[in-house]
Amino acid sequence: xxxxxxxxxxxxxxxxxxxxxxxxxxxxxxxxxxxxxxxxxxxxxxxxxxxxxxxxxxxxxxxxxxxxxxxxxxxxxxxxxxxxxxxxxxxxxxxxxxxxxxxxxxxxxxxxx
Amino acid sequence: xxxxxxxxxxxxxxxxxxxxxxxxxxxxxxxxxxxxxxxxxxxxxxxxxxxxxxxxxxxxxxxxxxxxxxxxxxxxxxxxxxxxxxxxxxxxxxxxxxxxxxxxxxxxxxxx
Numbered sequence: 001x002x003x004x005x006x007x008x009x010x011x012x013x014x015x016x017x018x019x020x021x022x023x024x025x026x027x028x029x030x031x032x033x034x035x036x037x038x039x040x041x042x043x044x045x046x047x048x049x050x051x052x053x054x055x056x057x058x059x060x061x062x063x064x065x066x067x068x069x070x071x072x073x074x075x076x077x078x079x080x081x082x083x084x085x086x087x088x089x090x091x092x093x094x095x096x097x098x099x100x101x102x103x104x105x106x107x108x109x110x111x112x113x
Numbered sequence: 114x115x116x117x118x119x120x121x122x123x124x125x126x127x128x129x130x131x132x133x134x135x136x137x138x139x140x141x142x143x144x145x146x147x148x149x150x151x152x153x154x155x156x157x158x159x160x161x162x163x164x165x166x167x168x169x170x171x172x173x174x175x176x177x178x179x180x181x182x183x184x185x186x187x188x189x190x191x192x193x194x195x196x197x198x199x200x201x202x203x204x205x206x207x208x209x210x211x212x213x214x215x216x217x218x219x220x221x222x223x224x225x
Contacts, residue, residue: 009153034213041219043117043205044214044216046214103156
């Protein structure tokens, strides 16, 4: 049973506009959420994170919003650039002593010039 | 800055063959992980090592074994490869469990 869900396999956005990537989770024990970006033939790279005690974290063009009551987080990219075209993975820190990261299936973002 | 280094980058195996995927990190991280990525499946945890000397199963451990050789190195072994193990394998490391993970560039494995 998927604990971290990214329901949109792909998203296409025009350059300069906002990209919004969504992620839902089922486990209320998750306490830390991360977004990773992955280019083809490369490993995922860390983008931005948010603790469950916050509802927003911003880093340059990237902002992550967390709605704990809805068990939903989103990544906003403004303005979107062609170089942002990649697969974006949402991840959550699992409960328990190990706290391993649990990943969603990813959303492929295409930013068109 | 090497970060996390995986070898080999590509490998083709015949069904039943064995091989070991190597991973080394130079960030003095305590925890290391092996993931596999399949189309439409995201990243699934195979095995992890929370600290030197310990290893534990993840979500999809069947058909794999691991060795945490020392703090730097964490290898993944396929004893008898199967076509279902065709995938891209990523090694990752973190300072501690659940903190930001740093990934290697991946090993693309094809089992025919």
